[in-house]
Amino acid sequence: MNSHLSAKGLQRHQLARATGCHLETIRYYERIGLMPDPPRSTSGYRVYDEAHVRRLRFILRARELGFGIDEIRGLLQLVDCRSQTCAEVQRRTEPHLAEVRAKIADLQRIETTLVTMISQCSGKNVPECPILDALAA
Amino acid sequence: MNSHLSAKGLQRHQLARATGCHLETIRYYERIGLMPDPPRSTSGYRVYDEAHVRRLRFILRARELGFGIDEIRGLLQLVDCRSQTCAEVQRRTEPHLAEVRAKIADLQRIETTLVTMISQCSGKNVPECPILDALAA
DNA sequence: TCTTGAGCCTGTACTCGCTACAGAGCCTAT
DNA sequence: ATAGGCTCTGTAGCGAGTACAGGCTCAAGA
Structure with a gap:
């Protein structure tokens, strides 16, 4: 007879495969309310559609x-209630950009340190380690 | 009589304050072996010194x-075993460097994405936000 | 001297963002 | 009819901390 899934519905593993998401993570996002509770087949299987795919990709x-x-919950609220705006999303995104840039700067500093240390260690014994000072300073 | 701390020893909260570390995190690092078990005062209080401060800052x-x-455990081994040859130090440092560089690359990709999205965003009070669209795509 | 209050001790439970598994049911193919 | 692979639920575990209970110690003030 009918498949247990209606016309174009996706099963959980299909949604997972379509998004690269871990199987259990989908259930987790539903549990914490990031993803909506999907409709179910007669036997209780979750049935997803393209809207679910898009939302999960967003997350x-x-x-x-x-x-x-x-933060994602906040962004999704903007998506869900279209009353909010571009300005609001920009406001939420900018601090995040600053944080990313700070991390890059930090990592570039440690990169330099590691490179320096490796170049200083060309074949002799190592009396002291410059990493410690570079990081602890 | 004597203070329960010897000459220049620091108490746990002093070490925390000196490093900006959460009080309990110090104990956690000791438990998992990143920080050494510190000497104790007669009444069992932990007693830290400058070496602990530097090591904790490093971590x-x-x-x-x-x-x-x-990874930090690995870096600390480089610090701890100063008797090793340069070749050994290099061998153990290079994977860390590769990892740092990979992280920088990832973060730069993220940075570019965020910059692009923000610049496309008008910042006006309109509901059509390219950030949301870019993420959902 | 006693009391108060801040700090210390230990062990254990909780958090977040997943991930894994047990024990059951369902569906399709052979 | 049975094997296998998927689904369901609930619950436990992970890493990296964070919080708290219940008790001990110490320094300072009344």
């Missing part, structure tokens, strides 16, 4: 960009 | 830069 990309769950 | 800075505990 995953935002996570990748370093947004925390609560 | 905190490395954590801030995204190193995992095990």
Whole structure:
């Protein structure tokens, strides 16, 4: 007879595959309210559609960009209630950019330190380690 | 009589204050072996010195830069075993450097994305926000 | 001297953002 | 009819801390 899924519905593993998301993470996002509770087939299987795919991609990309769950919740609220605006999203995004830049700067500093140390260690014994001072300073 | 701390020893909260570290985190690092078990006063209080301050700063800075505990353990081994040859130091440092560079690259990708999105965003009070669209795409 | 209050001690439980698993049910193919 | 692979639920575990309970110690003030 009918498949247990209606016309174009996706199963959980299909949604996972379509987004690169871990299987269990989908359920987790539903539990914490980032993803909506999806409709169910007669036997209780979750049934997803393209809207779910897009929303999950949004969440995953935002996570990748370093947004925390609560920040994403905020961004999704902007998506959900279209009353809010571009200005608001920009306001939320800018501090995040500053943070990313600070991290880059920090890492470039340690990169320099590591490079320096490696170049200083060309074949002799190491009486002291410059990493400690560079980091602890 | 004597203070319960010897000459220049620091108490836990003093070490915390000197490094900006959370009080309990110090104990945690001791438990997992990143920080050594410090000497104790007669009544069992931990007694720290400048070496502890420097080591803890090292750890905190490395954590801030995204190193995992095990990576930091590796870096600290470089610090601890100063009797090793340069070749050995290099061998153990280079993977860390590669990792730092990979992180920088990732963060720069994120930075570019955020900059692009913000610049496309008008900042006006309109509901069509390119950041949301860029993320959801 | 006694009391107060801040600091210390230990152990354990909680957080966040997942991830894994147990034990059950369902669906399709052979 | 049975094997296998998927689904369901609930719950436990992880890393890296953070918080708290219940008790001990110490320095300073009344």
